[in-house]
Amino acid sequence: MDQLVRVIAKDAPVKAMAISGTALVERARQIHSTWPVATAALGRLLMAASMMGDMLKEENGSVTLRLKGDGPLGTVLAVSDSRGNVRGYVQNPAVDVPRKAPGKLDVGTAVGPGGSLTVIKDLGLKEPYVGSIQLVGGEIAEDVAAYFVESEQIPTACALGVLIAPDQSVQTAGGYLIQLLPGADDAVITAIEQGIARVGAVSAQLDRGLGPEQLLREVLSGFDLEVLDTAPVEYRCYCSRERVSRALVSMGQGELRALIQEQGEAELTCQFCDKVYHFSREELEGLLQDATS
Numbered sequence: 001m002d003q004l005v006r007v008i009a010k011d012a013p014v015k016a017m018a019i020s021g022t023a024l025v026e027r028a029r030q031i032h033s034t035w036p037v038a039t040a041a042l043g044r045l046l047m048a049a050s051m052m053g054d055m056l057k058e059e060n061g062s063v064t065l066r067l068k069g070d071g072p073l074g075t076v077l078a079v080s081d082s083r084g085n086v087r088g089y090v091q092n093p094a095v096d097v098p099r100k101a102p103g104k105l106d107v108g109t110a111v112g113p114g115g116s117l118t119v120i121k122d123l124g125l126k127e128p129y130v131g132s133i134q135l136v137g138g139e140i141a142e143d144v145a146a147y148f149v150e151s152e153q154i155p156t157a158c159a160l161g162v163l164i165a166p167d168q169s170v171q172t173a174g175g176y177l178i179q180l181l182p183g184a185d186d187a188v189i190t191a192i193e194q195g196i197a198r199v200g201a202v203s204a205q206l207d208r209g210l211g212p213e214q215l216l217r218e219v220l221s222g223f224d225l226e227v228l229d230t231a232p233v234e235y236r237c238y239c240s241r242e243r244v245s246r247a248l249v250s251m252g253q254g255e256l257r258a259l260i261q262e263q264g265e266a267e268l269t270c271q272f273c274d275k276v277y278h279f280s281r282e283e284l285e286g287l288l289q290d291a292t293s
């Protein structure tokens with residue numbers, strides 16, 4: 001089962017979290033029929049969103065990461081609830097680009113290199129918080145770290161990895177976020193940088209059998225870590241017939257009437273989970289009544 005782990009260092013101003021996301025990334029691949037480089041890009045963004053969603057204090061909050069690169073994948077979008085359960089999609093799931101090296105997917109080229117990463121935090125207030133940065137390469141982990149540094153002024157290191165099996169399914173997926181709290185000195189920064197370099201690619205470590213907590217204990221091996229929280233996470237869509245009905249009503253009378261006249265019935269597909277909602281003429285006319293009243 002996929003898992004999120006949050007830790008804090010007892011002997012330094014450092015907090016961190018890690019995720020194992022093999023099942024949720026595989027679920028995304030199956031829903032969207034993504035090709036390997038699209039699976040990797042969407043998977044990385046989903047896991048980043050999951051960790052950022054879990055950081056929210058608000059019970060009903062959500063975080064949306066919108067990666068709008070100028071590469072062939074188009075827009076990649078991931079949404080997390082406040083417990084780290086995620087959903088998402090990629091505009092062009094059937095994309096292939098030359099590998100950087102045998103077995104090394106070139107996510108940066110598929111995403112960008114140019115474009116933007118926008119973070120939308122809905123905290124249940126009137127206006128959501130929105131922060132946006134220019135991509136720093138489109139490999140996603142570096143872009144997420146740059147977002148935290150530029151938009152939230154929090155020194156952050158991020159690693160995300162998705163390993164694709166020969167049959168194109170997801171073999172392992174995971175990542176971590178490490179953040180400095182006020183007061184971290186150069187010795188702390190150096191120790192973290194050395195840990196990151198020593199551990200290397202996250203997907204290889206997970207493939208070796210490491211869980212998210214062990215991953216953090218390897219990267220932050222010089223620190224005395226305390227686990228604050230461990231929680232299961234999954235791919236979860238919140239669509240429902242009521243939500244789709246509300247969306248139809250919000251189209252307004254004119255649009256609804258045109259839909260009934262032109263098509264008689266409607267079939268709407270959820271962009272996150274591909275569930276199809278069918279509306280008969282009678283049902284649409286009922287919604288038209290709702291839109292009118």
Ligand SMILES: [Zn+2]
Nearest residue numbers: 237239270273
């Ligand atoms: Zn759905």
